[in-house]
Amino acid sequence: MEMGRLKARWRCFNRSFNVEAKAASRSVVLHWLTWIFPLMLFILISANFSAGTLLELPVAAVDNDNSILSKRLIRDLDAGSHAQVSQYSEGLERALSDLRSANIYALLYIPHNFEADVLAGRQPSPVLYYNALFYGAGLYSTQDFPGLTAEISQEYTAIISTAIGKPLPALATVNLSYESLFNASGNFIYYQLFAATIHILQLFVVTCTIYVLSRRKMLLAARPFSLALMGKLAPYTISYTILLMVQLAALVIYSGASVNGNPLFMLAIGFFYIMAAQSIGLLLFTFTKDIITAYTLIGLLVGVAMTYSGIAVPELSMPLIAQIIANIEPLTHALYALFDVFLRGVPASSLISVCALLLVYPIVTAFLVRKRLPKRLHGEDIK
The missing domain is CATH 3.40.1710.10 (abc type-2 transporter like domain)
Structure with missing residues (x-):
């Protein structure tokens, strides 16, 4: 009996996954959102940082x-x-x-x-x-x-x-000893370009999630609904994770950067980070009255992520309320973890804790939208 339920749930997930994957392969808009536009933007930004720093x-x-x-x-x-x-x-x-x-x-x-x-x-x-x-x-x-x-x-x-006619007095000799994790002022590839790649990916993930949900009213007929929803989003979780790995591989191959930790750790963190970003898109879609409002709020999300993730302003220099906002944003945790793998070796225990933290976002989101999302999918702006 229990095995039969598991098989039925798997068939629901698998059916939803296959239908969405086929629909995505035929959609020009989704091709632009999932890989064409992100790669074009990545290439343009990489060209600016091709010398490792800004010149002239x-x-x-x-x-x-x-x-x-x-x-x-x-x-x-x-x-x-x-x-x-x-x-x-x-x-x-x-x-x-x-x-x-x-x-x-x-x-x-x-x-x-x-x-x-x-x-x-x-x-x-x-x-x-x-x-x-x-x-x-x-x-x-x-x-x-x-x-x-x-x-x-x-x-x-x-x-x-x-x-x-006489020498000036000598100044006192001071010996300064320090060890830096990375030199952010010397090479953009290891800091700004890496951070921008991860930050911009969140923008596309959130946008794509809202777009997919706005065009999938048939989701309401699927049972169980939660597994059908996961199946709809899973192709994009996988595709964006692959895209992130391709971009990081390009940094290593063409920009001369090197990964000091285990690259498989980056794959795991990237996967859970994409799910956390999809959760934000799901929240924006569910708790807004129309799609235009959801898309508009993405701009606010980008500003908050840029300001409080530690890219523009170090977290330790923020007031307490800003540090709280920074730790609510999944980008902050993903950046810190990926920097750790990118710049130095980290133990697997550190990886597990970060992935578990990022997994909290989809779990909490599922709890928040479980009643509201089906009602939202009945909206007139949903196709």
Whole structure:
């Protein structure tokens, strides 16, 4: 008797899976959502990060000194790999206006008497601003400046010492010892590109889930309903997991990155992460009045995920309420776990705990939508 029930449930799941897989293979929209558009976007983003970092970012220079030293500073900054410097003869206000509108990402301001102050042993203040709203581009455009100013300072210290006829006092020697897990400021492939790949995938998973549910009213006739629903979503769980593995493999093969942990751990985490993301799509579909509202709220989801997942702002620097929001978002846990596998080896016990945590999302979602979802599928906007 019990075996007969299990076989009947398996037939329901399998029938729903096969019907959905065949329908998806014939749908142009689903092809775009499940692999064409995600891969195109991945290739475009990878092209931006192909050198491992951003190069030749537009930087303005306002030179109020016009001395040999100020021209050298501008020339050497332009010769670096990160900045492409253009001199602004229009003045500081025009440069600041372009900085605010993101026509440039940084602004080098050299004050009057810059060279004279340097030679006199005073401390002039050339300033390099960058637009923090464009964190990656703005910050990276300034990467060559600290080393350049240190080099000039060392050179002119020797010139001043010779001029006054005695050596300047030596500074105290400080030894700094540190060990970093990864160098996020040195290589985009190991941080921003990896994180963006996982983050963007969630957008497509949620969108696809809402689209599939909005066009599957026949789901109501299936029994048991819960297994039929799982069968409908399972083809996309598998396809998006494969897509994530293909993208991560491309990072390793074409971008020179390396996976330090067990790649099978990434497969397991990715599978449970896709299910958690599908749960968010299921919640948006179930608790909105129409499909347009559900699609609109995806934008809010993307903003929350980007802000609180630790990609843009470190979690430890957030206030308590923001940390709570960060830990509600499944992307946060998936990112941390995948970073651990990607950048260093982790034990299987750590993998099990993360997968169990991500599994909580579909379980809780099933409890929340069990009564509301059938009613939602009766809506007039469902085909």
